[in-house]
Amino acid sequence: MRTLHWLLALCLSIVFSQASAQEGSGAxxxxxxxxxxxxxxxLPAFQLTGVAAASPQHLKVGKELYDVFRQDMEVSGFFEFIKPDAFLEDPAKVGLKPAPQEASGFTFPAWKQIGTEFLVRVGYRLTGNEVVMDAYLYHVPQAKLVLGRTYRGGVADTRSVAHTFANDVVKELTGLRGMFLSRIAVSRTAGKDKKEVFIMDWDGANARQVTTHKSITVSPAWSFDGKVLAYSAYAYHPARKTRNLDMFTYNPSTGQRQLVSYRPGLNSGASFFPDGRNLLLTISNAGNPDIYRMSIDGRKLERLTNGPRGAMNVEPSASPDGSQIAFSSDRNERPHIFIMNADGSNIRRITIAGTYNSAPRWSPDGQRLVFAGYDKGHFDLFTVAADGSDMLRLTSARKPNGKMADNEDPSYSPDGRHILFVSNRTGKKQLYIVSIDGEVERRITYDQHEYTKPHWSPAFE
Amino acid sequence: MRDPFAQGLSRSLGISLGAHLLVGAVLTLKAFLFPSEPLRIESAIRVDIVGLPDKSPQLPPAPPPPQAEAPPPPPPPAQLPPRDLAPPPPPPPAVVVLKPTPGPTPKERTAKELRQDQSAALKKLEAIAKLERQARADAAAKAAAAMAQARPVQGNQVSRGGSLSGLTRLDHDTYLSTLEQKIRTAWRPPKYLAKNGLKVKVLVHIDAQGAVIKKAILQSSGNSVFDESALQAIDSIAPFPQPPSSLAGLLSTSGLLLDLEPSTTR
Structure with missing residues (x-):
C-alpha cells in the first residue's frame, strides 16, 4: 500500500503545482x-587684486587668462555658461570666498537661485614679471569648495597658467587628465613653395617654427612621452645631385637634431612605439613603399610588410599598447585600412566600404581608429572600432564655391575626446577640431597659410 | 484452475487499471476544483518589439497619450498621501505532502479500505483547495476587470520579453515600459560624470494613485552628485501614472527597484 500512497502524493503534487503557480515578478x-x-x-570676470588702479597691462593679462580658461572649459564639453546679466550678485563687489568665511564674500543662495552648478572665482595680480592667480571652484548645490589653488608663471606664460587651472578642473571633476597643455606639431607653408614644421599650443597660439630645411618638410610625429619629434624633409643629396625624402628626429627642449634614415626614395610617415625606442616608417628603397620598424637612432631596421604583388603599404600607426599597427595599403587594388601585429603577422582588413581610405590613427584607449575616406568627390573623417564595426562619419562641410570640402589628416587629442584635422572649407587648408561624436567643430587656425598632417601631442603637464 | 502466472497477470492488470482510474479521477477532480485560466479566443494582439507602427486600417486607434489620463491631484502637503494599500493576496497554502500512514502489516487490504483511504485523502484535498479557490476567484475577478480595459499594443512600444501569461501581464509590462520612458527622459546626470562607470540603485514606493510614498538610495554610486541626480529625476516625474491594480500592491509594499547603470559611449 506504500505504492498507493506514493501515487496519491504524486497526484497531489501535480494538483498543487498548478495551484501554487505565482504570477508576476518583482517590479x-x-x-x-x-x-x-x-x-x-x-564664470564671472577675473578680479584684479593688489592694485588700486588697473593698468592696460593688467587688463590685458586678466583678459587673456579669462579668455583662455573660458575656451578650455567650453571645449571640454562639460559646461554651459550662465549669462553675466543673470547674476544676482555683482561679482566685482563680493569676495572670492563665501560669506561666513570672508566678510563681504559671495553668498551661495544668490548663485543657487539662478541654477548655477559650478561657480568659478578667480583673482589675479602682477608681481614684477610674474602673474599670480588665486582660483576657486565651488559646487553650488552642495555649497562646497571643490578646488582652491594658486597658480603663478611668467607673464609670457599667461596662457599656460590658465591652461593649468583648466586641466586641474577637469582632473578634479572627471578623474582624467586634461588636454589643455597639449600641443600640435604640423607642417605649414613658410615662404614660397616651402613647408616647415611648426609647434603650437592646442588652441593655435604660440606657434613657432622648429625646422629650417628651406624645403618641403612634412609628417611630424610626437613620441609617446612628447620629448622627441620625428619628421621627413626633402633634403639635398650632393652625391646624387637630387633631393630625397629623409627622416629626422628633433628634441624641442635640447634642440638636438639627427638624421636617422636617408635611404634612396621615401623615408616618411613616422610613428613612434610607446616604449620610445623604436618607430615605424615607410621606406621605398627595396622597390615598393613598405613599412619598417627602426630604432630611433636609425641603426636597426626590420621590414614588416612586403607587397604583396608590388602593393604600397604606407602611413603606419602604432597602437597605444604597442601590440598592433594600423596602416593603409592598396593590395586590394584600392587603398584600405589594415591592422597587423607589431611583428608584421596577422594582417587583417578593417575597411571594406569606400574607394580610398588612408591616414589611420589609433584612439588613446586603443579601441578605435580614425581615418580619412574618399566619398563622392571629397575626403571626410570616419572613426571605426578596431574590428571594423560601428563606423561613424564625423565631418561634412561645404566650400564657398558650393563644393564639398576635403577633411583630412586626422589626429586624436590625448584625452581621446576630440580629433584634429585639416579642412579646406574656407579655401585654404586650416586646422580644425571636432568632438568624437561629430557634433561640435571648432576652427583652430585663422590665417592664410596651408597646413598639412598635424599630430596632436601627448598631454603635457 | 489458474496457473500462478495468469493469477499474477490478472492481479497486475487490476492494480494497473485501478491506478489509471485513480489518476483519471484525480485529474478530473482537479479540473473541477482548480479550473485553469479560461482560453481567450479573440483577434491576435500585436506586440511589436522594434520598428514603427503600421498604417494598417484594421488596427484599433492608438491609445490616448498618457496626459489624457490625468491622475487625481496629489493631496495638499499638510496631509500624508493616502495609504491605500490593496490587501496583499493570501499566501498560497503550503504544499501538503501526505506522509504515508504507518503501513499495516503487509497484508492485502480489502477494496473497501482502499476506498476509505482515498476518500479521506480527497476530503483533505478538498478542504485545503477551498481556501485556494477563494484566492483564485478574487484574482480571477480582478483579472476580468483589468482585461475589460486591456488595449492591444501597437508598435513603437518596447515589450519586455518573458512569459506573457495573460493580459494582466501585458498591463504590468506596459506600465513598467511607460515608467521606463519617463525616467529615461527625466534623468539628466551631469556630463562630467559620464565616463566614470557609475551606477546607482534606487527603491521607490508608490501608492495606488501613483504618488511617491518613499524613495531611497539602495546602492550608492559613491558620488553624491550622481545619486542626487537619480533622486531628482524621480521628483520631477512624480506623481507617477496610476499603476494597474494587479501591480499596485506590489509597488506600495515592496516598491519599484530602479537599476541605473549608464554604459560609457564612444
Whole structure:
C-alpha cells in the first residue's frame, strides 16, 4: 500500500503545482543609457587684486587668462555658461570666498537661485614679471569648495597658467587628465613653395617654427612621452645631385637634431612605439613603399610588410599598447585600412566600404581608429572600432564655391575626446577640431597659410 | 484452475487499471476544483518589439497619450498621501505532502479500505483547495476587470520579453515600459560624470494613485552628485501614472527597484 500512497502524493503534487503557480515578478526597471547634460557654470570676470588702479597691462593679462580658461572649459564639453546679466550678485563687489568665511564674500543662495552648478572665482595680480592667480571652484548645490589653488608663471606664460587651472578642473571633476597643455606639431607653408614644421599650443597660439630645411618638410610625429619629434624633409643629396625624402628626429627642449634614415626614395610617415625606442616608417628603397620598424637612432631596421604583388603599404600607426599597427595599403587594388601585429603577422582588413581610405590613427584607449575616406568627390573623417564595426562619419562641410570640402589628416587629442584635422572649407587648408561624436567643430587656425598632417601631442603637464 | 502466472497477470492488470482510474479521477477532480485560466479566443494582439507602427486600417486607434489620463491631484502637503494599500493576496497554502500512514502489516487490504483511504485523502484535498479557490476567484475577478480595459499594443512600444501569461501581464509590462520612458527622459546626470562607470540603485514606493510614498538610495554610486541626480529625476516625474491594480500592491509594499547603470559611449 506504500505504492498507493506514493501515487496519491504524486497526484497531489501535480494538483498543487498548478495551484501554487505565482504570477508576476518583482517590479524592476533597468536603464543602461542616460541623457547626460552639461553643467551650468557661472564664470564671472577675473578680479584684479593688489592694485588700486588697473593698468592696460593688467587688463590685458586678466583678459587673456579669462579668455583662455573660458575656451578650455567650453571645449571640454562639460559646461554651459550662465549669462553675466543673470547674476544676482555683482561679482566685482563680493569676495572670492563665501560669506561666513570672508566678510563681504559671495553668498551661495544668490548663485543657487539662478541654477548655477559650478561657480568659478578667480583673482589675479602682477608681481614684477610674474602673474599670480588665486582660483576657486565651488559646487553650488552642495555649497562646497571643490578646488582652491594658486597658480603663478611668467607673464609670457599667461596662457599656460590658465591652461593649468583648466586641466586641474577637469582632473578634479572627471578623474582624467586634461588636454589643455597639449600641443600640435604640423607642417605649414613658410615662404614660397616651402613647408616647415611648426609647434603650437592646442588652441593655435604660440606657434613657432622648429625646422629650417628651406624645403618641403612634412609628417611630424610626437613620441609617446612628447620629448622627441620625428619628421621627413626633402633634403639635398650632393652625391646624387637630387633631393630625397629623409627622416629626422628633433628634441624641442635640447634642440638636438639627427638624421636617422636617408635611404634612396621615401623615408616618411613616422610613428613612434610607446616604449620610445623604436618607430615605424615607410621606406621605398627595396622597390615598393613598405613599412619598417627602426630604432630611433636609425641603426636597426626590420621590414614588416612586403607587397604583396608590388602593393604600397604606407602611413603606419602604432597602437597605444604597442601590440598592433594600423596602416593603409592598396593590395586590394584600392587603398584600405589594415591592422597587423607589431611583428608584421596577422594582417587583417578593417575597411571594406569606400574607394580610398588612408591616414589611420589609433584612439588613446586603443579601441578605435580614425581615418580619412574618399566619398563622392571629397575626403571626410570616419572613426571605426578596431574590428571594423560601428563606423561613424564625423565631418561634412561645404566650400564657398558650393563644393564639398576635403577633411583630412586626422589626429586624436590625448584625452581621446576630440580629433584634429585639416579642412579646406574656407579655401585654404586650416586646422580644425571636432568632438568624437561629430557634433561640435571648432576652427583652430585663422590665417592664410596651408597646413598639412598635424599630430596632436601627448598631454603635457 | 489458474496457473500462478495468469493469477499474477490478472492481479497486475487490476492494480494497473485501478491506478489509471485513480489518476483519471484525480485529474478530473482537479479540473473541477482548480479550473485553469479560461482560453481567450479573440483577434491576435500585436506586440511589436522594434520598428514603427503600421498604417494598417484594421488596427484599433492608438491609445490616448498618457496626459489624457490625468491622475487625481496629489493631496495638499499638510496631509500624508493616502495609504491605500490593496490587501496583499493570501499566501498560497503550503504544499501538503501526505506522509504515508504507518503501513499495516503487509497484508492485502480489502477494496473497501482502499476506498476509505482515498476518500479521506480527497476530503483533505478538498478542504485545503477551498481556501485556494477563494484566492483564485478574487484574482480571477480582478483579472476580468483589468482585461475589460486591456488595449492591444501597437508598435513603437518596447515589450519586455518573458512569459506573457495573460493580459494582466501585458498591463504590468506596459506600465513598467511607460515608467521606463519617463525616467529615461527625466534623468539628466551631469556630463562630467559620464565616463566614470557609475551606477546607482534606487527603491521607490508608490501608492495606488501613483504618488511617491518613499524613495531611497539602495546602492550608492559613491558620488553624491550622481545619486542626487537619480533622486531628482524621480521628483520631477512624480506623481507617477496610476499603476494597474494587479501591480499596485506590489509597488506600495515592496516598491519599484530602479537599476541605473549608464554604459560609457564612444
Amino acid at each position: 524592476y526597471i533597468r536603464i543602461t543609457d542616460a541623457k547626460f547634460k552639461k553643467s551650468l557654470m557661472a
